[in-house]
Amino acid sequence: MSLHEDAVLVLKSYEDQPELRRLYLDHLAAHDDGMWKACGAGHLTASALVVDPARGRVLLTLHKKLNMWLQMGGHCEPGDVSVAAAALREATEESGIAGLTLLPGGPVRLDRHPIPAPCHWHLDVQYAALAPADAVEAISDESLDLRWFAYDEVASVADESVVRLLEATRARL
Secondary structure, rough: OOHHHHHHHHHHHOOHHHHHHHHHHHHHHHHHHHHOOOOOOOEEEEEEEOOOOOOOOEEEEEEEOOOOOEEEEEEOOOOOOHHHHHHHHHHHHHHHOOOOEEEOOOEEEEEEEEEEOOOEEEEEEEEEEEOOOOOOOOOOOOEEEEEEHHHHHHHHEEEEHHHHHHHHHHHHH
């Protein structure tokens, strides 16, 4: 199964945010290259909020280009076998934490946000990744900083998309 086909199946089984889900599916139907950065009309991305439920905290990255505290995530790559695998790969690469596992149940949220030209939109499929008890983070080249935040601190450092992702993740936990 191709990554494009996997994304369609994932989105068809996602039951929340029906209007946004339909927009994602329409995008993929109209763009065979809709999974890739080269798609000028926009493309799907995969991200994961790294959570440590036992300590009530999340790991956020200070994004190098955007200078914003965000969840781990980014572009799908040809070696990704699924959208979930892409999200887990990105979370592992950007957090430096080995042994992350995705929260069961598929994506937690979808978030569509504008990006600078030549592309126009990121259609982000957002998961949550559980950190192991012995998690040790390590900053990547893509980040200015990497830091754990208590759940109640997130709204003071991150934008609404991260706050909504945290709320949806906590509801699923």
